[in-house]
Amino acid sequence: MKKKSIIVTIFLVVIGLATILLLESIKIKQKIILIHTVSYSNAAAFETILKYPNIIEAKFIPDPAKHPETLLSESKRGCAVSVTPFANALIAVQREPKLRIIAGSGLNGISMIGRTVSTAKDLKGKKIGTSKGDSLEVFAIELMDKAGVQLGDYELIYFSDPFEAVEAIKAARIDAVTHVEPFATVLVDDNAMKRIGTSEQLWGTHPDAILLTTESCLAEHRAELEWLIKALKEAEKTIKDEPDKVAENLAKTFYNMPAENLLRILKRQSPRIDIREYEGFLLERYETLRRIKYVDGPLRSDAFDWSLLK
Numbered sequence: 001m002k003k004k005s006i007i008v009t010i011f012l013v014v015i016g017l018a019t020i021l022l023l024e025s026i027k028i029k030q031k032i033i034l035i036h037t038v039s040y041s042n043a044a045a046f047e048t049i050l051k052y053p054n055i056i057e058a059k060f061i062p063d064p065a066k067h068p069e070t071l072l073s074e075s076k077r078g079c080a081v082s083v084t085p086f087a088n089a090l091i092a093v094q095r096e097p098k099l100r101i102i103a104g105s106g107l108n109g110i111s112m113i114g115r116t117v118s119t120a121k122d123l124k125g126k127k128i129g130t131s132k133g134d135s136l137e138v139f140a141i142e143l144m145d146k147a148g149v150q151l152g153d154y155e156l157i158y159f160s161d162p163f164e165a166v167e168a169i170k171a172a173r174i175d176a177v178t179h180v181e182p183f184a185t186v187l188v189d190d191n192a193m194k195r196i197g198t199s200e201q202l203w204g205t206h207p208d209a210i211l212l213t214t215e216s217c218l219a220e221h222r223a224e225l226e227w228l229i230k231a232l233k234e235a236e237k238t239i240k241d242e243p244d245k246v247a248e249n250l251a252k253t254f255y256n257m258p259a260e261n262l263l264r265i266l267k268r269q270s271p272r273i274d275i276r277e278y279e280g281f282l283l284e285r286y287e288t289l290r291r292i293k294y295v296d297g298p299l300r301s302d303a304f305d306w307s308l309l310k
Contacts, residue, residue: 035082039180041106041209047235068092079221104275110199111184120147129177
């Protein structure tokens with residue numbers, strides 16, 4: 001028993017030394033705190049977490065509305081970044097001057113799924129599940145606008161947990177739901193529901209989740225952030241080059257579903273770290289957030305900091 005204890009101790013010491021050497025080799029002073037949800041727009045982040053478990057401290061926060069406060073809190077103890085839906089991020093940077101949008105994570109991937117209905121017009125007077133102040137809500141409102149169904153002619157039911165939204169539509173407590181991949185495709189392919197529309201159809205190619213950090217992290221932990229952006233770009237390439245391998249790695253660890261369920265949604269969502277070309281899209285969605293009273297005034301001029309992508 002004593003011998004086993006000594007072996008375990010030696011193993012832990014070796015792991016600790018290896019972590020220190022790895023951190024020093026990439027000029028990182030401490031672990032990077034990475035806040036995330038569970039959507040497939042986190043795929044590059046998840047691949048990075050798996051590849052560098054000694055460098056990344058993953059923090060799962062299912063409700064993205066809580067990402068900004070978590071990010072501000074965690075940044076007090078080191079380098080912190082969150083993978084957050086674009087609408088939540090835009091609201092956050094407008095309300096909190098310490099926050100910055102620094103990169104992207106995934107493209108597209110949002111769908112409106114009907115339990116029985118197949119068009120947005122059929123949802124007049126019905127209940128649509130979504131998330132408050134989220135990209136999912138912006139998508140729902142703009143999709144219904146395009147269909148000629150005005151805000152107020154349908155009821156938005158808000159969920160802070162993505163899994164609760166799935167259960168609500170399965171139980172017929174709502175008539176439709178806006179959701180992310182891979183869950184939207186699971187509802188269609190495995191539950192015989194209808195895909196009413198996608199965000200790519202509505203907006204064209206666009207960023208879904210984006211990377212947020214704080215002004216202090218940019219100033220005090222630039223080496224860590226530069227390393228993280230490089231690692232995420234490498235993960236982006238790996239996902240595109242080896243989708244089968246990545247799906248196998250991520251399916252059980254993060255999504256609790258078969259790998260084929262991830263593979264079948266790749267055409268609907270892909271990773272993208274450098275989203276500088278989509279700044280105009282984000283500014284347009286900000287105007288929708290102004291219209292529905294989540295923000296006031298023009299977006300802060302320093303909301304975006306793309307310097308890590310140059």
